[in-house]
Amino acid sequence: EVQLVQSGAEVKKPGESLKISCKGFGYSFTSSWIAWVRQMPGKGLEWMGIIYPGDSDTRYSPSFQGQVTISADRSISTAYLQWSSLKASDTAMYYCARQGAIDVWGQGTTVTVSS
Amino acid sequence: DIQMTQSPSSLSASVGDRVTITCRASQGIRNDLGWYQQKPGKAPKRLIYSASSLQSGVPSRFSGSGSGTEFTLTISSLQPEDFATYYCLQHNSYPFTFGQGTKLEIK
Numbered sequence: 001e002v003q004l005v006q007s008g009a010e011v012k013k014p015g016e017s018l019k020i021s022c023k024g025f026g027y028s029f030t031s032s033w034i035a036w037v038r039q040m041p042g043k044g045l046e047w048m049g050i051i052y053p054g055d056s057d058t059r060y061s062p063s064f065q066g067q068v069t070i071s072a073d074r075s076i077s078t079a080y081l082q083w084s085s086l087k088a089s090d091t092a093m094y095y096c097a098r099q100g101a102i103d104v105w106g107q108g109t110t111v112t113v114s115s
Numbered sequence: 116d117i118q119m120t121q122s123p124s125s126l127s128a129s130v131g132d133r134v135t136i137t138c139r140a141s142q143g144i145r146n147d148l149g150w151y152q153q154k155p156g157k158a159p160k161r162l163i164y165s166a167s168s169l170q171s172g173v174p175s176r177f178s179g180s181g182s183g184t185e186f187t188l189t190i191s192s193l194q195p196e197d198f199a200t201y202y203c204l205q206h207n208s209y210p211f212t213f214g215q216g217t218k219l220e221i222k
Contacts, residue, residue: 035211044216045151045159045202050209061210062116095158100206101149101165105158 002026004106019082022096029077030054037095086113121214127222136188143183144207150188154199
């Protein structure tokens with residue numbers, strides 16, 4: 001069974017750094033794109049960016065370019081989303097998902113940023 | 116960027132009703148569109164891919180149509196478990212973009 005398993009909920013303070021993860025199971029991790037999607041409380045889905053773990057080709061939405069970094073470690077079938085300096089407005093649920101035509105979703109990681 | 120305009124933003128309907136949700140793309144995207152259902156507190160689930168292909172395991176009351184700039188998701192006979200929020204996603208050109216969502220509520 002194809003699965004994406006995300007890291008657990010995080011509570012951080014403004015200005016702190018954070019890296020959340022998404023591990024793929026049941027398929028060739030290096031042969032499928034991994035996207036990240038944000039959902040702010042009570043709001044819709046926002047496409048943030050995507051990475052191809054096979055060669056680390058990465059594309060960002062202009063809305064998120066420079067705000068986050070997407071990376072992957074193919075040796076452990078894991079993709080990452082990281083922030084260098086969190087803001088309260090980064091409070092949201094973050095989903096990883098497989099492929100551009102998303103077919104499988106992770107369970108989501110809640111990030112709460114509050115002083 | 117390609118803008119996806121989804122309508123309506125909310126919809127009130129009864130069990131057994133036929134419902135249609137529309138997504139319009141700001142430029143042609145061929146059939147590079149999927150439809151997703153999200154229930155509260157859960158990750159989204161794909162219903163339709165390539166605009167009109169039914170995802171395995173999804174009930175046949177769900178159908179998709181369209182190509183180019185206009186797409187529809189139809190639920191032929193609403194069931195209680197269908198009350199949720201629905202999104203379209205275009206994956207034709209970067210950045211990929213979601214519609215704003217349609218919240219389907221019980222009348």
